[in-house]
Amino acid sequence: MEFKVRTPTELIESVDERTGLIDQLNTAAGMKGSQFEDFYKPLITQLAEYVLECPLERDAYAEPCGALRFGMTSALFALRHTTTKVFANGQGSERRRQLTEQYKFAAFAAALASVPATVHARVQVSTGEPGKKLVWNPYHRAPQLYRWLREVDSRGRYEIAWRTDNVIITQANAVAFSADIFRAGTWVYFDYEVIRDMYDAIAPAKKTGKESPLWLTVYEGETLAREFERKAAVGPYTPAAMPPGVSSESVAAIVTPSQPASPAAAPAAQPNPATASESTAATTQPSGDPSTPTEAVAPGPAEAPGATSAPAPNPVHEKAREMLSKAPPHVAEVFTAIRLKADYENLRKTWTVTEEGSMHVTVDTVKGLGRSPGDIVTDLKDHKFCTGHFTMQAPKRTILVLTPETAAILLGEVDAHVQ
The missing domain is CATH 1.10.10 (Arc Repressor Mutant, subunit A)
Structure with missing residues (x-):
């Protein structure tokens, strides 16, 4: 699919219009508006500059800007989970008080910096005329996609496709990519222990070895972001209306032919042949939703033959x-x-x-x-x-x-x- 280059600010605004994530991130960070704009927002802009409209993966966040939306969503869940558990054992109450805000920012940063590794493993970006295609490489001197496109192709257009090969991106690779997300000097005033834990938490699914509390926080953020997307994709079940000429009594009569239909069902029991055959097929054909057949064949009145009541809540x-x-x-x-x-x-x-x-x-x-x-x-x-x-x-x-x-x-x- 071909895209026209848009600025990182335009992409962030596009995602925020649909999701309201910026305000949620600001609230979760507990920052005043100016502080969020000065410290947190630049990292979101850097991620948008790096991935532009790339999706994340086939199974989740597969739409344009999916990678950016996933990064913001996982960072939001990570921030919401930055309670006392982000601290390593042995840190006293005074040290925890001093490092609370640093650890919160570190969780946010690690969640965003984990995204490029997944994008490079799942997506291939190219630009140029047919026969002269150039492929985006994370080790280019301008590794951010936005900057790379401005340097190699003045047309301002690029193509995104799913990778067909199996590219293995290690956590070491992911940490290397994070250098292109963080501005120089970002961590100069942070405690060494916070910086160590932050880099250790990047791309948490790829880590082997001992898990730090901050690693667990970022890992939970990614897991909950994917779970949130899965539940949103499934959506709520909405029962379909009965086809014309079909009532709950007539359906009950079809399902239990040995039982006579109630008098109220008599007028509806004689539809024209075409309607009857279509209705019968509609009520007996599996739909893929486990709850659909139950809704379609459930008798209406409580006194109807074979009627069953809904299970009581546990x-x-x-x-x-x-x-x-x-x-x-x-x-x-x-x-x-x-x-x-x-x-x-x-x-x-x-x-x-x-x-x-x-x-x-x-x-x-x-x-x-x-x-x-x-x-x-x-x-x-x-x-x-x-x-x-x-x-x-x-x-x-x-x-x-x-x-x-x-x-x-x-x-x-x-x-x-x-x-």
């Missing part, structure tokens, strides 16, 4: 959602962090559910989340997610007793993310 799930909505963000995010742990499936095998519905989990479940397990357990107890703990002797280990509502959240029966 009270445990309802209470779990209520508890999550009332819990502080840093408590609710514990469950998201556990679900995103690399060894989640192995941890899950160690959990046991009692006859009363409560769950016993090892304290390992809340380790490696950027905060001490003791602090996390205290929070869970304070907000009624955990009722206590006990110690097993063989082998010796601490077991947490979680409520049925907490079990539903950890097992994925209730969405752990509350917006």
Whole structure:
């Protein structure tokens, strides 16, 4: 697909008109308007200059400007998750107070700087006349797409296509690309530990080895951004209206022919042959939506033959959602962090559910989340997610007793993310 070059400012405004992400990022950053414009906004502009209208990947954010929108969305989720867990263990309260704003900016920056690696692995950009095509290379002296196009082609047009080859981009490559996003001197006043953790968190899905708390924050940001896109793509289910001449009673008669239709259905039971055959096909043909056949064949009146009532809401799930909505963000995010742990499936095998519905989990479940397990357990107890703990002797280990509502959240029966 061919595009005409637009300025980074135009692209940001285009994305913001559809999403309102700039105001959301400003709110999440907790900055005054001028501070956001001076410190945060330039990085968004740099990313827009680098990727222009490139999509991200085939399965998500595949539209023009998709890469830019993904970067802004993942940065937003990362900022919302910059609670105490971005700090490394052993940092005292005074040092945390001093570094809070630095770590927030680092999470934002790492999320944006992770985008170019994915773009180069999934997308190929070219420009020039047929037979004289030039392909965008991240190691050009003007690696930003906007600057590269101005240097190699005065036409102001370029083509974007999905790559057909398997390009492996390592985290080291991703960190190298980030130098083209960050302006010189960006990090001169930052603490060395913050800078180290920031570079370590770039392109988190590609990292191997020990995970830092900031890495987990950026990784959650990317994961939630993709989950947000998946849910938005599915959209809400909207039941279709009955075809002309078809009522719920006539459908019930088709589904259960041994039962006589009610008198009220008699007038609708004699449509013309063409309408009847089309209606029958419409009501029996699978649609791809698991809920569609149920909606199409459900009898109308409660006294109709074969009528079934809708299942009652699960009270445990309802209470779990209520508890999550009332819990502080840093408590609710514990469950998201556990679900995103690399060894989640192995941890899950160690959990046991009692006859009363409560769950016993090892304290390992809340380790490696950027905060001490003791602090996390205290929070869970304070907000009624955990009722206590006990110690097993063989082998010796601490077991947490979680409520049925907490079990539903950890097992994925209730969405752990509350917006």
